[in-house]
Structures are given as C-alpha cells and as structure tokens.
Amino acid sequence: MTALRPEGTYGSDPHSGDPYDPYAEPGAFEAAVGRLADPLNDPLPGREQTPPEPYPGGYPEAYPPYREPRRYDAYPTGAPTPADPYAPGVHAPGAHVTEAAPAPEPAVAPEPAPAPAPDPVPVPVPDDETMLLRRAEEPLPARPEPVRPPDGGRAARRRARQGRQGRRAQQGRRARRAQRESPMVIASRVVGELFITLGVVMLLFVSYQLWWTNVIADRQAGDEAKKLEQQWEDKGGDRDPGVFSPGQGFAIMHIPRLDVKVPIAEGVDENGVLDRGMVGHYAEEPLKTAMPWDKTGNFAVAGHRNTHGEPFRYINKLDPGDPIVVETRDTYYIYEMTSRLDSTLPSNVGVIDPVPAESGFTEPGRYITLTTCTPEFTSKYRLIVWGKMVEERPRSEGKPDALVR
Known part of the structure; x- marks a missing residue:
C-alpha cells in the first residue's frame, strides 16, 4: 500500500495557507513521478520530507549516516532562491538534480535554544552469538559422587586382596x-643346531x-729315516741277509725332482706303514716282489698320494730320465x-x-715300480x-751325482 499522505485541507498549502493544487500546472505530475526513487514512499511535489528521528544512543553500524536532502540546481533565471526548495514553480519540469551546498537561509530572528534533552539510555540488542557464548560460559552441573559400597570389614578386604x-x-x-615357544620352533632350532654341529665336525675332520x-x-x-741312518752308522759291515719283519724300515728313497726323502718299510699295511708316511714294499704272497739288491726282478713299492705324508703326490710329473735313488746300509x-x-x-x-x-x-732285468691312487x-x-x-x-764311494746336485 502507498504510505499515508500528510493530513491537511485539500487544495491548501500547509506552509503559506494559500490554496494549492499540486497537479494544476501542466506536466507537474509526470515530473514528480520521474523524480521518485520509490513511487510508493516518496512524497508528492512540494511536500517537505521530515528527517527520521535519531536512533537512541547513535546509529547502529548496519544503518548509513543521515544525509541532507538533495537540492535542485535549476532555478528560473533571475529568480530569488526560495525559502522552500520544494515549492511549485521553483524548478523547471525535468530539471537535473545534483548534490549542492545548502542555500543561505534568510535572516530571521534567533529563537531561544531549546533545553537539551536527556541522553537516551542505550538498550543492548541481544544476538544469537552472545546468547551462545553466554550459554557456553554457564557452569556444567556437578557430577554426583560415586556411591561407595559399604565396607565389609577385614574379610571383604582379604577377599579383594586375594x-x-x-x-x-x-x-x-598368560605372559x-x-x-613359551611352540614345539615346531623348538624342533627347528634343535635341527639347526645339529646341522651346525655336524658341519663343524666335518670341517674339523677334513682339516684333520x-x-x-x-x-x-x-x-x-722323519724319525724313522733318522733311526735308519743312525743304525747304519753304528753297525756298519756287510749287508744283513736276514728277512725284515712287517713294518720294519730297511731303506730310504730319494726323488730329487720332487724333493722327496721317505723311508721304505716291509709290507704295504695301511695302518702300520702307509699311514705313518712311509713307502711300503710288496713283500707278501701273491704280491711279493724282488729286493733292490737282487740280480733280477721288479722292486715294487706303494705310497699315499694324498694325506698321511703324501710322498707320491706328484709322481705324475716325473719325466723319462729323472733319477730315483734307493739308499740302503751300504749301497746306493x-x-x-x-x-x-x-x-x-x-x-x-x-703292473708289478x-x-x-x-x-x-721285454726281458728280465732290475726294475722299480711306484704305485699310488688316482685321481x-x-x-x-x-x-x-x-x-730301470x-x-x-x-756308500764308501760317496753319494751319487743325483743326490749331490
């Protein structure tokens, strides 16, 4: 609805008392409508707009400051500035409206200053945020104390302690x-320890x-060779025609090419002869062979190629013509x-x-045969x-050339 118009007698001017028709002049109504920012709220031409009452305690931040009403800068040439800028005929219809400085007021008698009105008491406006903060600051209700069961005496305390x-x-x-380890873990650990122990034992055996x-x-x-040399030096004389017992040393073999010096014992027993680092003579039937001093025959001996002194380890490196010397008590x-x-x-x-x-x-002669294991x-x-x-x-003629070199 349109706002109520100011009360008064129709056709009269409230300021001058003269009869007044706001729409008497031609084009006045259209000019008034063109100047309206809001046709429902702006006053009619010639009506003074009363400024709003000041807000008690000052304007809130949400409201803009009060501004003076706009003045019209188009007046008839030579016309005096009217006291009422909204009077009819002051401005031409459709004149441009701008912000202008207020016109000087005519000199009037000063009126006595009104008594100052008391400052209004500001009334705070509650808002949701303030209410929320206020509700948050309110203390929470106290929690009730837990009800302790009545003490049952020493028996109850004893039962609780137990x-x-x-x-x-x-x-x-539970801990x-x-x-506690599972049986599978224990079994795997035992098996692993057994394998480790077995590996250590095998390593020690191989090293041995x-x-x-x-x-x-x-x-x-070495001890047997020194013993033979000592016996030969002490007894001297002719060759002993007797038969040697198994394991008894009777000669020393030299292989200069391989730097080998090893005693020769009777028999090829592994524990009594070969494992003691000596060379054994095939002296038992059906593998009995000749002795070095026999006029014909094959003097055959055996020895280890690996471990236990390994005297025949490198006999595969001998070439035809390399000397092999057998030393006895009186002969080389x-x-x-x-x-x-x-x-x-x-x-x-x-082979023996x-x-x-x-x-x-191809014919009988004085031969020597060396046998050993391979590979x-x-x-x-x-x-x-x-x-051969x-x-x-x-021995009285000294060492042969093969041993002197």
Missing part, C-alpha cells in the same frame, strides 16, 4: 605362555685328514724313470710282475710309474 593377587598370577601365567695327518706322518717318517741303487701308466684298475696286479706287460720292458683325494684307480736300474754305487 582377587587382585589371583588376577596378577593369571596375567603372569609366560605367550613367551688334509692337514694334520700330513703333519703327524711327516714327523713319523740308482734308477731312471722310463714310462708311466696314468690310470688302471686296482685289480691289475700285472717281474717283467710288467705295459711298462715297455687325487680318491682311491678309484691306480697310477703307475716304472724305472742304471747304477749301483757303494
């Missing part, structure tokens, strides 16, 4: 069960076989290597015959080396 101790004991049992047995055998063979028997059989079966006993078939010898670190086959005697030298 219950706590029982719970602790149960927790301890011990959690720490490949290294420590050589140390012991070398020591025993010098042989020269002639041929070699790199591999043959252990059952091939013909008086005239070996595969040696290249290295196994005993599957036999390696054979043959030689080339010189017999008495």
Whole structure:
C-alpha cells in the first residue's frame, strides 16, 4: 500500500495557507513521478520530507549516516532562491538534480535554544552469538559422587586382596605362555643346531685328514729315516741277509725332482706303514716282489698320494730320465724313470710282475715300480710309474751325482 499522505485541507498549502493544487500546472505530475526513487514512499511535489528521528544512543553500524536532502540546481533565471526548495514553480519540469551546498537561509530572528534533552539510555540488542557464548560460559552441573559400597570389614578386604593377587598370577601365567615357544620352533632350532654341529665336525675332520695327518706322518717318517741312518752308522759291515719283519724300515728313497726323502718299510699295511708316511714294499704272497739288491726282478713299492705324508703326490710329473735313488746300509741303487701308466684298475696286479706287460720292458732285468691312487683325494684307480736300474754305487764311494746336485 502507498504510505499515508500528510493530513491537511485539500487544495491548501500547509506552509503559506494559500490554496494549492499540486497537479494544476501542466506536466507537474509526470515530473514528480520521474523524480521518485520509490513511487510508493516518496512524497508528492512540494511536500517537505521530515528527517527520521535519531536512533537512541547513535546509529547502529548496519544503518548509513543521515544525509541532507538533495537540492535542485535549476532555478528560473533571475529568480530569488526560495525559502522552500520544494515549492511549485521553483524548478523547471525535468530539471537535473545534483548534490549542492545548502542555500543561505534568510535572516530571521534567533529563537531561544531549546533545553537539551536527556541522553537516551542505550538498550543492548541481544544476538544469537552472545546468547551462545553466554550459554557456553554457564557452569556444567556437578557430577554426583560415586556411591561407595559399604565396607565389609577385614574379610571383604582379604577377599579383594586375594582377587587382585589371583588376577596378577593369571596375567603372569598368560605372559609366560605367550613367551613359551611352540614345539615346531623348538624342533627347528634343535635341527639347526645339529646341522651346525655336524658341519663343524666335518670341517674339523677334513682339516684333520688334509692337514694334520700330513703333519703327524711327516714327523713319523722323519724319525724313522733318522733311526735308519743312525743304525747304519753304528753297525756298519756287510749287508744283513736276514728277512725284515712287517713294518720294519730297511731303506730310504730319494726323488730329487720332487724333493722327496721317505723311508721304505716291509709290507704295504695301511695302518702300520702307509699311514705313518712311509713307502711300503710288496713283500707278501701273491704280491711279493724282488729286493733292490737282487740280480733280477721288479722292486715294487706303494705310497699315499694324498694325506698321511703324501710322498707320491706328484709322481705324475716325473719325466723319462729323472733319477730315483734307493739308499740302503751300504749301497746306493740308482734308477731312471722310463714310462708311466696314468690310470688302471686296482685289480691289475700285472703292473708289478717281474717283467710288467705295459711298462715297455721285454726281458728280465732290475726294475722299480711306484704305485699310488688316482685321481687325487680318491682311491678309484691306480697310477703307475716304472724305472730301470742304471747304477749301483757303494756308500764308501760317496753319494751319487743325483743326490749331490
């Protein structure tokens, strides 16, 4: 609805008292409507707009400050500035409206200043935020104290203490069960420890076989060689025609090419002869062979290629013509290597015959045969080396050239 118009007699001017018709002049109504910012609220032409009452306590921040009403800068030429800028005929219809400085007021008699009105008491406006903060600051209601059961006396305290101790004991049992290892874990640990122990034992055994047995055998063979040399120096005289007992040393073999000096004992027993680092003579039937001082025959000996002194380890490196010397109490028997059989079966006993078939010898003579295992670190086959005697030298004439070089 349109706002109520100011009360008054229709056709009269409230300021001058003259009869007044706001729409008498032609075009006045259209000009008034064109100047309206809001046709429902702006006053009619010539009506003074009363400024609003000031807000008690000042304008809130949400309201803009009060501004003076706009003045019209288009007046008829030579017309005096009217006291009422909204009087009819003051401005031409459709004149441009701008902000202008207020026109000077006509001189009037000063009126007595009204008594100052008392300052209005500001009334705070509650808002939701303030209410929320206020509600948040309100203290919470106190929680009721827990009701403690009545004390049952020493018996009740004893039962409570026993219950706590029982719970602790149960927790301890659970912890011990959690720490206890399962049977599978224990079994796997035991098996692992057994494998480790077995590996250590095997490593020690291999070290004993490949290294420590050589140390012991070398020591025993050296002691036996010194014993023979000492006996030869003490007794002297002619060669002993007697028969040697098994395991008894009677000669020393020299292989200068391989830097080998090893005693020769009677028999090829493994524990009594070969494992002690000595070379054994085939002296028992059906493998009995000749002695070095026999006029004809094959002097055959055996020795380890690996472990236990390994005196024949490198006999595969001998070349034809390399000397092999057998030293007895009164004579040096010098042989020269002639041929070699790199591999043959252990059952091939013909290699130690008086005239070996595969040696290249065709008639009886004074021969020597060296036998050992092959390949290295196994005993599957036999390696054979043959030689032929080339010189017999008495000890009184000194050492042969093969031992002096």
